[in-house]
Amino acid sequence: MIEQVDMPPEMSGDLFRIAQEAVINAGRHSGARAVSISLRTVDSNIELRVTDNGHGFEDGEPLASFEPGHLGLASIRERAEILDGTLEIETSELGTKVLVLAPLGSRSL
Numbered sequence: 634m635i636e637q638v639d640m641p642p643e644m645s646g647d648l649f650r651i652a653q654e655a656v657i658n659a660g661r662h663s664g665a666r667a668v669s670i671s672l673r674t675v676d677s678n679i680e681l682r683v684t685d686n687g688h689g690f691e692d693g694e695p696l697a698s699f700e701p702g703h704l705g706l707a708s709i710r711e712r713a714e715i716l717d718g719t720l721e722i723e724t725s726e727l728g729t730k731v732l733v734l735a736p737l738g739s740r741s742l
Contacts, residue, residue, distance in 0.1 A: 638674055640737060647712045648672065648681050648733070654705045655683035655731040663687020663729060675734070678718075683731045689724035709733075 640648075652670055659665040665687030672681050706722070709731065713720040718735030 638672065638679060640679065644679070644716060644735070644737075647716055648679065648735075651681060651709050651712050651731070651733055652683055654709050655685075658705050659683075659685035659687055659729065663689065665728065674737070677738070678734050678736050681731075681733045681735075684728060686728045689726055689729050 652672075656668050656670070659668050663685055665685035668683065668685045670681075670683050672679065674680070710720055713733045713735065716733070716735035718733050721730075721732040721734075723730045723732075
């Protein structure tokens, strides 16, 4: 589901790259057979959610350390910070959820 949202091009570019990296990670690392992307407004924030049905991260804590195999996660984190947003990643043997919540008036604009 993608809700029509008016936002500055810089923000939409960062959100696109976050979604792109999350989808690439799902395909490359998780064995996911399905990926879902949603973009919506929540109060004065934008919420991007990418979920997959893959096997999740082996260590269960994908943001604990950024080893060479996790550079995509570092990129996602950096882009969320540029947007003054928060990043939450939940993972289990049932899949992974990447959630970014950023104010529509972020500093990158």
